[in-house]
Amino acid sequence: MPFVTAETQQRDYDIIVVGSGAGGGQSAYTLCMDGARVLMLEAGRNYSATESSMFRTPDLAPLGGASTPDKPFGFFDATVDGGWSVPGEPYVRASGEGAGRFDWWRARMLGGRTNHWGRISLRNGPYDFKPYSRDGLGFDWPIGYEDVAPYYDKVEMLIGVYGSNEGLENTPNSPAGILLPPPKPLVSDYLLAQRAKRLGVPAIPGHRAVLTRALDHKRVPALLHPGNARAQTILAADMRDRTPCLWATPCGYGCAIRANYQSTTVHLPPALKTGNLDIMTDAMVHEVTVGSNGRANGVNFVDRLSGKQRHAAARVVILAASACESARILLNSKSPRHPDGLGNSSGKVGRYLMDTVGSTLSGQIPLLENLPPLNEDGADGHALYVPWWLYREQRAGKLNFARGYHIEYGGGKRMPGAGTGAGLEWLTGGSYGRQFKEDVRRYYGSFVGFDGRGEMIPNEQSFCEIDPTVKDKWGIPVLRFHWQWSDHERRQASHMQTTFAEIIDAMGGRIPHPVKTDGAEAIAPGGSIIHEVGGAIMGSDPKTSVTNQWGQTWDVDNVFITDGAVFASNADKNPTLTIMALAWRASDHILERLRRKEL
Amino acid sequence: MDRRMTIKWVLAASASWPLLGTGVAGAFTAPTLRGYGSDPDLSQNYRPGEPWPLSLTPSQRRLAQTLSDIIIPADDRSPSASAAGVVDFIDEWLSAPYPDCQRDRGIVVGGFAWLDIEAGRRAGHDFIDLEPGAQASLCDDICDEARAGQALKEAAHFFARFRDLTAGGFYTSPIGRLDLGYIGNLPQARFDGPPPALLKSLGLA
Numbered sequence: 001m002p003f004v005t006a007e008t009q010q011r012d013y014d015i016i017v018v019g020s021g022a023g024g025g026q027s028a029y030t031l032c033m034d035g036a037r038v039l040m041l042e043a044g045r046n047y048s049a050t051e052s053s054m055f056r057t058p059d060l061a062p063l064g065g066a067s068t069p070d071k072p073f074g075f076f077d078a079t080v081d082g083g084w085s086v087p088g089e090p091y092v093r094a095s096g097e098g099a100g101r102f103d104w105w106r107a108r109m110l111g112g113r114t115n116h117w118g119r120i121s122l123r124n125g126p127y128d129f130k131p132y133s134r135d136g137l138g139f140d141w142p143i144g145y146e147d148v149a150p151y152y153d154k155v156e157m158l159i160g161v162y163g164s165n166e167g168l169e170n171t172p173n174s175p176a177g178i179l180l181p182p183p184k185p186l187v188s189d190y191l192l193a194q195r196a197k198r199l200g201v202p203a204i205p206g207h208r209a210v211l212t213r214a215l216d217h218k219r220v221p222a223l224l225h226p227g228n229a230r231a232q233t234i235l236a237a238d239m240r241d242r243t244p245c246l247w248a249t250p251c252g253y254g255c256a257i258r259a260n261y262q263s264t265t266v267h268l269p270p271a272l273k274t275g276n277l278d279i280m281t282d283a284m285v286h287e288v289t290v291g292s293n294g295r296a297n298g299v300n301f302v303d304r305l306s307g308k309q310r311h312a313a314a315r316v317v318i319l320a321a322s323a324c325e326s327a328r329i330l331l332n333s334k335s336p337r338h339p340d341g342l343g344n345s346s347g348k349v350g351r352y353l354m355d356t357v358g359s360t361l362s363g364q365i366p367l368l369e370n371l372p373p374l375n376e377d378g379a380d381g382h383a384l385y386v387p388w389w390l391y392r393e394q395r396a397g398k399l400n401f402a403r404g405y406h407i408e409y410g411g412g413k414r415m416p417g418a419g420t421g422a423g424l425e426w427l428t429g430g431s432y433g434r435q436f437k438e439d440v441r442r443y444y445g446s447f448v449g450f451d452g453r454g455e456m457i458p459n460e461q462s463f464c465e466i467d468p469t470v471k472d473k474w475g476i477p478v479l480r481f482h483w484q485w486s487d488h489e490r491r492q493a494s495h496m497q498t499t500f501a502e503i504i505d506a507m508g509g510r511i512p513h514p515v516k517t518d519g520a521e522a523i524a525p526g527g528s529i530i531h532e533v534g535g536a537i538m539g540s541d542p543k544t545s546v547t548n549q550w551g552q553t554w555d556v557d558n559v560f561i562t563d564g565a566v567f568a569s570n571a572d573k574n575p576t577l578t579i580m581a582l583a584w585r586a587s588d589h590i591l592e593r594l595r596r597k598e599l
Numbered sequence: 600m601d602r603r604m605t606i607k608w609v610l611a612a613s614a615s616w617p618l619l620g621t622g623v624a625g626a627f628t629a630p631t632l633r634g635y636g637s638d639p640d641l642s643q644n645y646r647p648g649e650p651w652p653l654s655l656t657p658s659q660r661r662l663a664q665t666l667s668d669i670i671i672p673a674d675d676r677s678p679s680a681s682a683a684g685v686v687d688f689i690d691e692w693l694s695a696p697y698p699d700c701q702r703d704r705g706i707v708v709g710g711f712a713w714l715d716i717e718a719g720r721r722a723g724h725d726f727i728d729l730e731p732g733a734q735a736s737l738c739d740d741i742c743d744e745a746r747a748g749q750a751l752k753e754a755a756h757f758f759a760r761f762r763d764l765t766a767g768g769f770y771t772s773p774i775g776r777l778d779l780g781y782i783g784n785l786p787q788a789r790f791d792g793p794p795p796a797l798l799k800s801l802g803l804a
Contacts, residue, residue: 045638051641051642052641053641053642055786056641057771057773057776057784058771059684059771059772059773060644060645061645062635062645062649062650062695063691063692063695063700064688064767064768064771065771066767068634068635068695068697068699069634069697069698070634070635070636070637070639071635071637071639075635075639075641080637080638081637082637083637086637087637183790183792184790184791184792184793185792186792186793187793187797187798187801187803190793190801191801191803194802194803246786246787246788247786247787247789247790248783248784248785248786248787249784367801371797372780372797373781373782374782374793375782375783375785375787375790376783376793377783377784377790378790379790413779413780413781413783414783415776415781415783416770416771416775416776416779416781417767417770417771418767418771419767420766420767420770420771420775420779421763421766421767421769421770422763422766422767423763425743425744425745426745429743429745429746430742430743430744430745430746430755430758430759431742432669432670432738432742432762433669433670433671433672433735434672434674436670436762436766437672437676437677437778440770440779441778441779441780444779
């Protein structure tokens, strides 16, 4: 009985996993494939990618599919009951609406944010685990790239990631035979590669969790589950059921043919087939419960359908509710043994919240005007990207900020949307009538966009805590966010803008407004890139960190965290692949400890 | 935008034509409805008026039709804006309960009122009853915010926003997609990228 309710749940679970996204999905997959009995609790509703809006067009949606507060990424985005605000589940911005603004994205659905994410899957490099050792800022992780690399290999083989091995500094290669071939670039990608190269800026194939060809179901299962014939059989069957990309329709709609990675299409189906996974949706966990010995014995949750308080029991509790939600659960888990919240003897729960530094610029490229009709859907963008390329300059002290960024880039004749033809006055002089129609045809597909994605250094002023008064509609105390960028991030955002403008210029293009060289103006609000990590960072000292290298809380040995909360730094690389690799690694460790009867 | 703000806007836009007492302000009542929520049925085909009622008056819809067809008229490649359903699109947009849509409602409905007043001042008719040449002459004065004089700044802002909405409605329609030569959104066995000859002609091969 894979989907259970508060009434039908079993009593003999080895492990409770709170959350069903990248961290929870990977944890449940790894644990169940190796025989552990898992109960997964998801706060949102059940969801299947068969609900996807694949191939649906904007004219079928209200407002041409434009984004609204109800659906911030557009009507057809896969997100359910999510966004910057969730009805009835407020949070508090202690630093106000200005430079200290922090926006918290949530999704209340099975699979969480993996259903809509960008599928960009970059490995952290060796530098990214030891940032303090390199420049004296932030924290080193208690592990290095060599500890995580085998798990990057496994995750890439399991979920399917396209890309190439370029051998660039701190931009790791994957072992041969792991990456799927990258998709063909678009016209605008070829132009970027040619012109950026003249500036010494490398544009190389992106890495995304999209199947550009079928997974090798004969070879991979044995590599991922050596000696486990049952797991191999289940995985091989599941891999055969995943269809490669059909080169159309946005990944963010969710993929009913399972060509890209989302927890609901890749992690959960094989985990359910083992018979070891029970999933309970609409279960809003708010507290880890402890016995008189101070060890965890389960979780308290609100059954959202009945509104009633319920309890689930297990030998081990894994939190993978998303960085901030996991911190919230820990802080709300107060008991005589843990008066400041569970795992919080260091006072570090909620601390060192990080997002990605984001800044955006688009330009118009005359060379791309009036191109013939082209199908440029491809694999939904990100055929090429620019990894951080100025390590040497940074080491030599030539830059006024400490950490790097990569550039995500897009162009092409994509599906027209509610913004097509808007804001063209700077090019058209305000044309209307037949001339306007000609102008829109001319400029359609001639715009390119640059998104900088940079590393934020953890600081003492960016954290979340429990608000003393505000509660959500379930009566659960909510988070209050404090946020502050440092000069490192602001200067980095300014550098992004200058670089984007230089590249656009090298492409023969133009921009509508003077470039924002003031980093405070150029930087996107905290949380808005939706890469928030930290809040329960791992370390090698219980006084300055919340967990050890396995995501195991220092204070309670049977509570683990397998989401982004454990990140001790937030490299420019998008966090999801690393969340999965760390979740697999932590789950292997838990299995081993369970076998040794240590948990 | 609330009613008081809208009146202020119209006054600012055309100081010699106070609207108080003309009854125009009564058209600014904002809908007090809810949106489609955070978990709408994505499989349904939504027609304007279904998620929330349309709310423009018949005369506002006539003006929307006239103006959108001036902005996107029929030509040898595609029909006009209104033939692509743009009036319903704009009515749905301006009737939606979301903050951006409500802001646009204030701009557009206020702009409609200004347009008729200005047309009346120039030629003694509502805008839709002007000769095409007179309509164009008025549009020429407000079609570019950068060139519009201070007195016409707000009217030019309205025109720009209305042009954006017209384009949004037109190019999200099947007619608009065809007009732009969009040929994606079709399942394909493979993706080969751009033709080599095109890359060569652009100096990118």
